[in-house]
Amino acid sequence: GNSVTQMEGPVTLSEEAFLTINCTYTATGYPSLFWYVQYPGEGLQLLLKATKADDKGSNKGFEATYRKETTSFHLEKGSVQVSDSAVYFCALTGSARQLTFGSGTQLTVLP
Amino acid sequence: KAGVTQTPRYLIKTRGQQVTLSCSPISGHRSVSWYQQTPGQGLQFLFEYFSETQRNKGNFPGRFSGRQFSNSRSEMNVSTLELGDSALYLCASSERQGAGTYEQYFGPGTRLTVT
Numbered sequence: 001g002n003s004v005t006q007m008e009g010p011v012t013l014s015e016e017a018f019l020t021i022n023c024t025y026t027a028t029g030y031p032s033l034f035w036y037v038q039y040p041g042e043g044l045q046l047l048l049k050a051t052k053a054d055d056k057g058s059n060k061g062f063e064a065t066y067r068k069e070t071t072s073f074h075l076e077k078g079s080v081q082v083s084d085s086a087v088y089f090c091a092l093t094g095s096a097r098q099l100t101f102g103s104g105t106q107l108t109v110l111p
Numbered sequence: 112k113a114g115v116t117q118t119p120r121y122l123i124k125t126r127g128q129q130v131t132l133s134c135s136p137i138s139g140h141r142s143v144s145w146y147q148q149t150p151g152q153g154l155q156f157l158f159e160y161f162s163e164t165q166r167n168k169g170n171f172p173g174r175f176s177g178r179q180f181s182n183s184r185s186e187m188n189v190s191t192l193e194l195g196d197s198a199l200y201l202c203a204s205s206e207r208q209g210a211g212t213y214e215q216y217f218g219p220g221t222r223l224t225v226t
Contacts, residue, residue: 034214036217041219042219042220043115043217043218043219043220044201044203044217045217046214046215049214089154096167097159097166097167098144098156098159098167098169099144099146099154099156099215100156101153101154102153104153104154
């Protein structure tokens with residue numbers, strides 16, 4: 001079946017540091033890939049998506065590129081802010097349409 | 112447009128009781144999915160409803176059930192509650208456009224505590 005593996009957290013960075021959160025997946029066919037973010041006490045917000053190989057999703061300074069050859073969808077941001085502190089989830093949908101999530105990565109950004 | 116709303120936001124129940132959670136999707140969205148979030152198991156898919164029909168179901172016991180109404184609002188029910196059912200239950204809605212990208216938008220969740 002489908003699965004998503006995320007880098008273990010927590011991740012602690014200083015403001016303006018570079019962020020990478022690794023995500024790899026296993027899926028049959030051609031899944032769509034997503035990053036969701038969850039702030040404390042809230043539900044999940046869609047951060048960005050990519051639907052086919054080599055697509056780059058981007059939003060609010062975050063980027064991720066759909067790499068079929070390495071089955072990866074790593075999240076990056078050039079300069080993080082304190083307000084980026086949250087839990088980040090990598091996810092995919094396959095033919096069954098349901099979202100399969102990674103375990104989540106807690107990010108804390110210090111001023 | 113208003114986002115996905117879930118009621119209630121918090122619930123405390125006793126083992127053996129049953130509970131019903133409600134979800135109102137974004138206006139125009141006809142698909143509603145439910146997910147369970149726990150510290151141990153993470154985010155797990157429960158089921159999806161579209162046009163009042165269950166289209167997909169995750170690996171949960173029959174104590175977990177749901178339904179969807181003609182206005183796309185959905186409810187999920189958990190009977191004979193167990194301590195392990197304590198979780199954040201998230202509802203997500205989608206336009207469910209054919210076989211393409213299937214973006215799901217989440218509500219704030221219902222925090223269920225079973226004592």
